[in-house]
Amino acid sequence: MLMAHPTVLRTLVERYETLRALADLRSVDTEDRSDDMVDTVGAVGPHALAGRHQGAVADGPSVLEQLRDTIYTLCVSTGTREIGPALAAAREHISRAAFTATGATEERMAA
Template sequence: MLMPHPTMLRRLVEEYETLMSHPGGGDMEGSDDGTGQRVLRAQDLAYTLCVSTGTREVGRALEAARRLLAAAHDPVAARYLAPPHDSAVPG
């Protein structure tokens, strides 16, 4: 399985949690206050988190993301999360 880069994963988690912490972040109806756009963005982030972590539910995706981010702070585990600097894909 491909591993998401910790920086990208951290950004996804932070943005998703920020959106969900705002009033109306989980509402499914749009309104003139931007709630509809927040809902769409939260759905996009949830989908991306699920794809990035190989899960199908956003709760499990967040759990997996947190585990991956914690492992990224462990020097031994971190080398399994990021490709080596000299790994280039032939073009």
């Protein structure tokens, strides 16, 4: 399976965490509605890939809409359908890439 570049995944994970914190601060009840509206790919319509997830957090679409778009993109990028497994897969891929990069750097230094 193709996997997004670790830098892209890192950006998406950071964006998810920021938007989730903003949603919580704004008292948006995403916890109670997570199964229906926010945390599954099926809850997000086709508009999610319109590129809005790269806009400013405070401007444009609502925080909840940006959160949905980011969740959708994370799920598609990791081949999952829910945010929990998507975050786990993204973090694993980021860790693996960092470990591989560290090992490659050490090999070059030893040569």
